[in-house]
Each structure stands twice: as C-alpha cells, then as structure tokens.
Amino acid sequence: MDPAIAWIDSQQTAMERLLIDWASINTGTFHLAGVQRLVDEVAGQFEPIAESILRLPLASHHETNARGEAIEMPLGDALVITRRSDAPLQAVLAIHLDTVYPVDSPFQAVICSDERIEGPGVADAKGGLVVLLYALLAFEHYVAATGDQRLGWRVILNSDEEIGSPCSADVFAKYAVGADFGLVYEPSLPSGNLVGERGGSGNFAIVARGKSAHAGREFAAGRNAVIAAAEVARELHSLNGRWPGVTINVARIDGGSPYNVVPDVAIVRFNVRYPKPELEAEISTAIDQIVAGAAEGITLTREGRFSAPPKLFDPQYQTLLRQVRDCGLHLGLDLAWERSGGVCDGNRLAALGVPNVDTLGVRGGNIHSTEEFMWRASLAERAKLSASFLITKSLAGK
Numbered sequence: 001m002d003p004a005i006a007w008i009d010s011q012q013t014a015m016e017r018l019l020i021d022w023a024s025i026n027t028g029t030f031h032l033a034g035v036q037r038l039v040d041e042v043a044g045q046f047e048p049i050a051e052s053i054l055r056l057p058l059a060s061h062h063e064t065n066a067r068g069e070a071i072e073m074p075l076g077d078a079l080v081i082t083r084r085s086d087a088p089l090q091a092v093l094a095i096h097l098d099t100v101y102p103v104d105s106p107f108q109a110v111i112c113s114d115e116r117i118e119g120p121g122v123a124d125a126k127g128g129l130v131v132l133l134y135a136l137l138a139f140e141h142y143v144a145a146t147g148d149q150r151l152g153w154r155v156i157l158n159s160d161e162e163i164g165s166p167c168s169a170d171v172f173a174k175y176a177v178g179a180d181f182g183l184v185y186e187p188s189l190p191s192g193n194l195v196g197e198r199g200g201s202g203n204f205a206i207v208a209r210g211k212s213a214h215a216g217r218e219f220a221a222g223r224n225a226v227i228a229a230a231e232v233a234r235e236l237h238s239l240n241g242r243w244p245g246v247t248i249n250v251a252r253i254d255g256g257s258p259y260n261v262v263p264d265v266a267i268v269r270f271n272v273r274y275p276k277p278e279l280e281a282e283i284s285t286a287i288d289q290i291v292a293g294a295a296e297g298i299t300l301t302r303e304g305r306f307s308a309p310p311k312l313f314d315p316q317y318q319t320l321l322r323q324v325r326d327c328g329l330h331l332g333l334d335l336a337w338e339r340s341g342g343v344c345d346g347n348r349l350a351a352l353g354v355p356n357v358d359t360l361g362v363r364g365g366n367i368h369s370t371e372e373f374m375w376r377a378s379l380a381e382r383a384k385l386s387a388s389f390l391i392t393k394s395l396a397g398k
C-alpha cells in the first residue's frame with residue numbers, strides 16, 4: 001500500500017473529531033451565520049494544501065411565497081479551492097456545505113456510539129466533506145513524496161445543493177468545465193454501494209390568480225384561485241403514466257383566504273422526475289398546455305425549471321465507475337452500483353461534460369430524517385478509496 005494511503009488510517013480520530021465539529025454547526029441552507037462559519041472553518045483546513053481559496057458569494061434564491069409575492073432568500077458563500085491548475089490532468093471534487101435541517105430543527109445534537117455517529121448532516125454530506133479533505137491531504141503526501149505533478153485539482157463546495165443548487169450552477173459552469181473527471185461526496189448507499197445511473201428532476205410551481213370578493217354579498221363576482229389550483233393539481237397528477245419512468249408529484253398547494261372571502265391566489269408546487277433528457281421538451285409542453293387552459297377570469301403562470309438533467313450511464317461514466325471499483329478491490333471493498341431516482345450535483349457536473357462518480361462520501365443511512373447516522377469506520381475507508389483513485393489516475397496520466 002502506498003504510504004500516503006496508509007497514513008489515512010492514522011487519521012481516523014482526527015477525522016471523527018472534525019466531523020463532530022462540523023456537524024455541530026447548523027448549516028440549514030438558509031441559516032447564513034452557520035453556513036458562513038463552516039465556510040471559514042473548512043477554508044482553514046484546506047489552507048495547507050491549497051494554492052488558491054476563493055470565497056464566492058452566491059446570488060439570492062428567489063421564491064414565490066403563499067401570497068404569490070416574489071421573495072428573495074440570501075444564501076451563504078461557495079468555496080473554490082485549487083492546486084496545480086496547470087497540470088495536464090484535472091480533477092474536480094465537490095460536495096455541499098448545507099443540510100436539510102433548519103436552524104430551528106429539533107435535530108441538532110451529534111451523538112457518538114461504538115460504531116456510529118448520529119447527527120444532522122453526518123452522512124449528507126459533512127462526512128463526505130471530511131473524506132474529500134483527507135483524500136486530498138493524502139494525495140498531496142503522495143505528490144510530495146514522488147514529485148508526480150500530473151494531476152491538479154479544484155474543489156467546489158456549494159451551500160444551496162439541498163434546494164437544487166439554483167444559485168451555485170454558475171460556479172460549477174465556471175470552475176468545473178474542462179475537468180477530466182469528477183468526484184462527488186454524497187453518501188454511498190447504505191449497503192456501501194455507489195449510485196450509477198440517475199434520473200433527472202425539476203421543481204415547478206403554477207400560480208393561479210383569480211379575483212377576491214365577499215363570499216356572502218358578491219360571491220358570483222369572485223374568481224376562486226383555490227379551485228383553479230385544485231384543477232391544475234388534478235391535471236398535473238393525470239400526466240402520471242403518460243411517459244414511462246416519468247413521475248409528477250404534486251407536493252403542496254399554498255394559498256387561500258378567510259372563510260368569507262373568495263380567494264384570489266393559490267400556488268401548486270410540484271416535482272417532475274424523468275429518465276431521459278429528451279423528455280424535457282414534451283413534459284414542458286404538457287405543463288404549458290395546462291397553463292394555457294385557465295378558466296375564464298383566472299390567470300395561470302408557470303415558474304421553476306428542470307434543475308438536474310438525467311445522469312446517463314454512458315461508456316465514459318462506466319469506465320470511471322470500474323476504475324473506482326478496482327481501487328476498492330485493492331482495499332478489500334467489493335463495490336457495485338445501482339440506479340437511483342435521486343439527483344445531486346453529479347447530475348449537473350455530468351451535464352457540463354464532466355464524467356463523475358457521485359457517492360464517494362461515507363456509508364450511513366436515514367438521511368434527511370432526524371435519525372441520520374454514519375458508520376465511523378467509513379471515514380478512513382472512503383478516504384483511502386478516493387486517495388488511491390487519485391493516485392491511480394495521476395500515475396496513468398492524461
């Protein structure tokens with residue numbers, strides 16, 4: 001085993017300590033103070049191996065509230081950290097800093113037991129963040145020992161992944177394009193396996209606007225936006241089954257008014273999952289047809305977008321997965337991959353032309369729930385996997 005890989009085993013305690021520290025900082029996507037604190041701490045940890053650390057403010061996220069008004073939600077910074085940007089072979093390593101747990105979530109404590117650490121984001125994805133850091137620390141030990149300068153890297157850490165990376169898309173477009181391959185540190189599947197093919201996803205809203213009126217005096221003068229939204233919801237739901245593998249989940253209806261008022265605004269929020277990029281146009285047309293079919297006196301407007309194109313199982317991607325599996329075999333890991341309906345920044349990187357393996361973070365489970373946990377042993381295990389993959393790529397050259 002390369003001494004740089006063996007070094008990781010000596011770092012297990014340090015990795016656990018760092019994970020506990022980072023998971024103890026609440027980084028719900030809209031908890032700016034927490035996200036900025038984590039950005040500071042993470043930047044500090046990368047300093048010894050970085051040539052440049054850029055702290056990039058993200059634009060605010062725009063949403064429509066339950067009254068149909070546009071609201072702006074500020075986001076924390078993204079970090080871009082680079083080393084040997086002129087090396088012939090370039091890797092991009094990415095993971096998000098934010099979690100799904102808001103600052104007022106009851107799930108804040110980090111608890112260690114014999115084999116597990118439980119806490120918000122320990123698997124998704126702060127465990128992965130620690131793995132990413134230690135894989136690069138080990139890789140830089142290798143570079144220092146051998147003088148092999150063929151592989152350069154850039155790390156992209158964003159703070160809006162849990163809302164679909166709407167505002168860090170530009171950061172990926174600027175700093176990931178041109179990389180030869182990507183490594184993303186979402187948690188592996190609970191079995192330890194990786195995700196292979198991924199479907200695509202988009203979040204949308206249809207805003208219905210009618211006309212308010214007194215429910216007793218002038219009922220007939222009103223145009224009921226809640227009823228319009230309910231009809232839209234039914235029509236959207238009836239699209240399920242039209243295309244194989246496509247699902248439309250009507251997730252929420254906002255809006256309404258007091259009992260004695262005909263409601264003038266309601267919003268239907270829905271998610272679309274789809275297996276093939278070429279379906280986007282057809283689905284989009286079907287949504288537009290629903291919007292165009294508004295009843296008299298009702299205005300429907302559409303918001304949202306397809307935010308994560310399907311990640312196709314193309315030959316380049318399969319080669320990369322096999323290379324990761326081979327590195328795993330040398331470390332005693334028998335890795336396979338499975339299809340997933342979930343999406344992540346791996347979808348977005350692939351759409352930018354960067355083939356990538358996107359579940360190189362820790363083994364854990366119950367993510368996005370108040371029982372999230374990770375297996376402690378997977379910190380060193382997965383850091384060794386990534387470090388050995390980076391060394392293998394560097395040795396092979398371009």
Ligand SMILES: [Zn+2]
Binds near residue numbers: 344
């Ligand atoms: Zn995640």
